[in-house]
Amino acid sequence: MTYRAPIDDFRFIFHHVADLHCATATDRFADATPDVIDAILTEAGKLCEDKLAPLQRVGDQHPARLENGKVRTTPGFAEAYQAIAEGGWVSIGASPDFGGMGLPMAVTTAVNEMMSGACLSLQLNPLMTQGQIEALEHHASDAIKDIYLPKLVTGEWCGTMNLTEPQAGSDVGALSTKAVPNGDGSYAITGQKIYISWGDNDFSANVCHLVLARLPDGKPGTKGISLFLVPKLIPDADGNPGVANTLKVVGLEHKLGLHGSPTCVMQYEGAQGWLIGHEHDGMAAMFTMMNNARLGVGSQGIGVAEAATQHALAYAADRKQGRTPVGDGAGTIMDHADVRRMLLTMKAETFAARSIALACAVAIDLGTATGEAECKARAALLTPIAKAFGTDTGIKVADIGVQVHGGMGVIEETGAAQFSRDVRVTAIYEGTNGIQAMDLVGRKMMDGGEGAFRLLDEIEAHAETARSALPAMAEKVWQASESLREAVEWLVAQSDMTARFAGSVPFLRAFARVLGGHYHLKAALAEGNEGPRVKLARFYINRLLPDHSALLVQAMAGADDLYAMSATELCA
Structure with a gap:
């Protein structure tokens, strides 16, 4: 089964459902003409079909692994990531001031969905970097921006988000990671973080971690938390990766799915970091990253729903079983009433979730372009719906896909079960x-x-x-x-x-x-x-x-x- 990027659906929703023209009519997004957007979608679709989709099964069968403290990624992931970076796909929504394309969030959302449908394990990497770019653009000092944003925008460096600790999951305020001033404007970060998606890799020149930690005078709870940028390799005076920081990957989680994506246990031992935003105001800066990541995770669910639907349709169009009520009765299982019900449910749910996500993205774009409170309120209202319904849809549709395959659905060689395993965590991370x-x-x-x-x-x-x-x-x-x-x-x-x-x-x-x-x-x-x-x-x-x-x-x-x-x- 070959993944096909649903470009026609994006075009239709942009023009007739989500009203993207309202955003592109503003000065902020005036360069995002229909021709430009169409070209972006077409090229992104080719990348997903030709470079990423062939790695979907490979990532599941050849997981990332930890060898002598170094993460070794799935064969082929390095080359595919290079294609993502060189094509500018990491930063299509980032500010042009640092090399980004400055395109609407709606376009980023569509591209992220296609990448998720093609190979979710790899797509997680640029999604994390996109969130870090967003957080630094809004909260970092000019000095930090000048060093880090150009490298993150090009994809030369990757970004991560470090919130969770063994005792502090959804209750982030219970974290125990400490930050102590070094006296030179930097801080020493000490603690352990778990569930860190793409906490390390073997194909980028540096990995930059956004880490929540508490200063000595930080109050208990979320109001006493600060945010720090902690690089794997400390940049030298010219901004190039220099000496190794005192942080390491001490383990990889053994997961239900997403085997190609290394989910790391990170240990910080007085690692040098720099404050992002204001002291004790780390959650505000982190939520800048998390809110857009929530839309991105919703799109991950929708991408898997699309891929699972395509997979089920291809199987149902070929599989024959029993006498069918259509024509001469010699049709495929697609002609059985209940299978038809399942397939239509998959398509209808995917379209609904995709439309909600893109409408949310357009509201974000209008808020960015106009600054109007009503647009920002609409985006805020739709974000939790887009995240939860998008991921619930991915889980539901992938599960139906297994059912469409019947007994073959639980046979790993068909690939149907992988969609269900991979997408399950999306209802949990970035806020359950x-x-x-x-x-x-x-x-x-x-x-x-x-x-x-x-x-x-x-x-x-x-x-x-x-x-x-x-x-x-x-x-x-x-x-x-x-x-x-x-x-x-x-x-x-x-x-x-x-x-x-x-x-x-x-x-x-x-x-x-x-x-x-x-x-x-x-x-x-x-x-x-x-x-x-x-x-x-x-x-x-x-x-x-x-x-x-x-x-x-x-x-x-x-x-x-x-x-x-x-x-x-x-x-x-």
Whole structure:
């Protein structure tokens, strides 16, 4: 099975669903003309199909390994990474001031998705560097920017993010890594970090770590944390990699999937680092990196969903089993009703998740270009939905893909199971999907739901527009939006945050369901003439959108039933 970059889908969504033209009409992104974007997508697609996709199975079968303290990467990864770096794909959204292309986040998101679908293990590397570039652009001193950004932008150096410790996972404030001033403007960093994606490699000239640590006068909790840039090799006076820093990889995690991506245990022993941002304000700087990374991780899930769908379609179009209800009854399993249901679900869910992610990216671009608070609020609202629904979709679609393959789905040689294993962690890293949901009903609803209501107003206005051409679908989307509006009203009326959190995951999923219906309806209205997108939209709206009703019942159930059983009873 050969991966095909879904370029036509990106073009369609940009033009008819996510409204990228609103961002490219601004001065900030005026150079991102349709011709430029089309050329970028086409070349990125070729890279993914020709260079990355052939390494998908190789990374699984020949994992990264640690030899004598050095990470040895999967055969072929070094050459493929070089192609990524030389093509400028690490930094298509980075500032031109340091050599980046300065293209919209929407384009970066599309390219990241394609790379994820082709070879997720390798794509994790440039995603981490992109986040570090973003953090340094916003928070680093000019001296740090001048040394590090040009190297990171070209891909000559790679970046990582170091948050987690054995005792401090989602509770970042529990970290124990220490930072002590050296007296020369630098700091000595001591501690251990775990789960560090691409903590080292054997193909870049340097690896630069963003590390959360606590200064001697740092308060307990997140408010006392600072952020430091700690390079593997300390740059000399000319900015070239110099002496080795006192840090090392002490182990690689043995994981369910993503075997080609080295997930490192990092040990810092008085390693020299430099402060990024202000003392005790490290979380603000780190969240600059994490917020865009959350969208990127959502796109990873969507990329795997696309690849798993293509894989399942190819198998179903070839596999014959039993008499089919189509034609002379000698068709493939694609003609069986339940297999057809699974394949349509895979396609419909992937389109919905992709549209949500790209709409989020366009909102980020509009916020960047205009500085308008409403655009930034829209981006903030959509980010946890894009991350959680994108990764949930990847997991669901990959799992359905295994089912489509039947018994062959659990045979590793078919490659179907790898998608399921690789994508599973995306619902966990960069903030678990439960944390995304809590963020949505908590921080993102501190405006009393105004941002959500504005989005629902747009959904209902579009449904009204669609009534003349697609009355049945338009009515169902409108009604679903009204149900969601009532849930938002209930939610913001709850002063007990535990009541909100208890239903946060189903609420987020219901919100995503309604957004998916909206974007499918937009696609159907734009295409018309009973084309494939109209038929796919009808499937989604008739069969998947109704999920929102049951999800909203759960969302508004409160927390009493969760705590009715004692911990002792629960464990009995």
